[in-house]
Amino acid sequence: MCHSTETQRSSPCHRKCSYVEAFQQANCEYRSLDTIPIECNAASYLSLRYNHISRIRPVIFRGFLFLKYILLSNNNISRIEANTFIGAPQLMSIKLNYNNLQVFDRYALNGTQNRLRDIYLSRNSMTVVENGTFQHVPKLSVIDLHRNRLSQLASGVFQHLKNLERLFLGMNKLVNLPEDIFKNISSLVYLDLSYNSFHRSLCTY
Incomplete structure (x- = not known):
């Protein structure tokens, strides 16, 4: 025990x-942090929930070679910019729920294509x-967009x-969906x- 401590x-x-x-x-919850602690770049699990992070600088994860799970829930992040997660090639799960996300850049997930399985963006x-x-990120199996303002x-x-299994779109403002939006997603369960x-029945989906 002494040696471990x-x-x-x-x-x-x-x-x-x-x-x-x-x-x-690395458990960094409730630390009043306003940025990603780069001192923790050897972690495979990094929880930054309940802090004061409002912005994540692009490529700040450069050098996080072992990071698999990043928890950024319950902060005040308003946008995720392009190339934010470049430098963390082992990432399997990203949790960004309970923030104030308004913008998620289409290139935000660059560099995560090899391993990313789950992304949680609910309650934003x-x-x-x-x-x-x-x-x-074609290996995604879970996308959670529950409780946003998507119309x-x-x-x-x-x-x-082709690996998408669970998709959460509840509690948004969707009024219609393109007829082919779920085309070729046979893995969805x-x-x-x-x-x-919705303006009309979705039975055909």
Whole structure:
């Protein structure tokens, strides 16, 4: 135990977060942080929930070679810019729910195409998801856009996602959907469209 504690305290990440080196886990919750702690670039799991982060500088994750899980929920992030996650090629899951996201750049996920499986964007203020936003990450299996302000979606926004299994679109402002929006997504097993404002039946979907 003594050796483990000493190892933990010797890590640069421990200056700002609770870091367990044996598991590469960094818990940075409730630390009043306003930026990503680059001292924790050896972590595979990094939780930054409940902080004061409002902006993430593009390529700030450069050098986070082992990062698989990033939790950025419950901050005040308003936009995710292009190339934000470049430098973290092992990323499997991104959680950005409970923020104030209004803009998610179509190139924000550049550099994550090899591993990214899940992205959680629920309970934000997004009004648009551009075509091409998810095409860089064809291995995605979960997309959560629940409880945003989406009023429409382009027909190609989910194209080429052959591994998509769960899609959450409930509690938005959708009034209609393109007829081919779910074309060729045979892997989809769960689709939530509840509490929207559709003008006609969606039985054909």
